[in-house]
Amino acid sequence: MAKNSNALKFIKLLLNHEMVLDLDHHDDQGVKVTTHTYDVLKISFEEIRRDYRDLKEAREKVDFFSIVVGVIIHDLSKGSIRKADEKLSHSQMMIKKPEYIIKEAERVLSEIEEVLNLKIVDKIKKNITHIVISHHGKWGKIQPNTKEAHIVHRADMYSAKYHRINPIGADKILKLMSEGVNLDEVAKKFNCTTGVIKDRLKRAKHELRLKNTKQLLGYYKSKKKIPIGDDFFTKRVRETEKLIKAVDRLGFENLILENPLLNYLEDDKIFEKEGN
Structure with a gap:
């Protein structure tokens, strides 16, 4: 039996828990919660890989299981x-109401433990719930105070800053408008508000120093290409678009299970021994 077999079983069951599956039906600013979740794990892994010589060394300093589950x-x-x-x-x-968040996390962990007849070491379980309750950092009530919580908090902040944006640019909007589609219909097409549509058009007008949407539409019809915003905004849109496509193509669960951190999990350090 592989040294991480129970840890993998736990994570697979967790990924198929109804509350985790339900996250695929919710989005935040045009990005599915599951897409953001994958992004946070990916960024966390990249930080760990950057800060240590290799994952064997990192495993001795950082609790990978707490990070993945958290x-x-x-x-x-x-x-x-x-x-x-x-x-x-x-x-x-x-x-x-951080107690709401904590109780919810504890309940889900306990349900998986019961199914597998396993018990997570108390210190690790507390670290997992701490990661959950502190991931907003100064924007939440509880601040991160473990190495793992700090890693996840930074990853969450980076993802929220760069990859939580509806990846719609003025180029896509103007393409529809040039075909006679009005703003309300464009918003429905992209599953967003007209406010988002107007914001994207405003950014393009600013970059081209145009006064109104009529001029912008004329420019698009002439050039068939248009800047969607400044460099920072363009970076956010393009990276988010790439992220969404990756998760849609490969699947949230598959991407989580492919994360290299899972290969370094050790059951005997994660779960209590029988009889304890």
Whole structure:
């Protein structure tokens, strides 16, 4: 039996838990919660790989299991809150009702433990729930105070800053407008608000120093190419677009299970021994 067989079973069951599966039906600013979750794990891995000589060395300093599991469930409430018609948002819960977030995470972990008849070492379980409750950093009530929590917090902030944006540029909008589609229909087409559409057009007008949308549309019809914003905005849109395509093509679960950190998990360090 592989040294990480139980850890892999735990993670696979977690990925197929109804609350995790439900995250695929919710988005934040045009990006699925599952896509963001994969991104946070990917960024966490990249930070670990950058900070240590190799993953064998990193494994001695960082608890990979806590990071993987903590990332998978760090945004669970984005789904549960909406289903329960809670008045507070995920961000507000992180500030005003962190106990809601903690209890939810603990319940999900306990359900997987029960199915597998395994018990996560208490220190690791506490680290996982701490990762979940502290991942907003100064924008939440609880601040990260473990190495793993700091890694996930930084990854979450990077993903939110660069990869949580509806990847629609003025080029795609103007293509439809040039075909006679009005703004409301364009918004429906891209599953966003007209406010997002107007913002993208405004950015393009600013880059080209044009006064109105009529001039912008004329420019597009003439050139068939248009800047979608400044360099920073363009980077965000292109990277987010690439991320979304990768998750849509390869699948959230597959991408999580392909993360190299999973190869370095050790059951005897993660789970209590029988009889304890």
